[in-house]
Amino acid sequence: MLIGPYVNGSAVIIGGLIGAMAGGKLPERVKTALPMTFGLCSVGLGITWY
Numbered sequence: 001m002l003i004g005p006y007v008n009g010s011a012v013i014i015g016g017l018i019g020a021m022a023g024g025k026l027p028e029r030v031k032t033a034l035p036m037t038f039g040l041c042s043v044g045l046g047i048t049w050y
Contacts, residue, residue, distance in 0.1 A: 023031075
């Protein structure tokens with residue numbers, strides 16, 4: 001039996017719940033900087049893996 005999809009799904013749900021609870025406590029500059037940072041990391045990975 002494959003356990004990976006269950007672990008991945010559980011991690012996504014737990015991470016989403018933690019993010020929903022902690023999201024209101026983060027400063028506004030962090031809320032705007034995080035998506036930009038993750039976007040730049042994604043672009044960097046896409047360029048290096050191409």
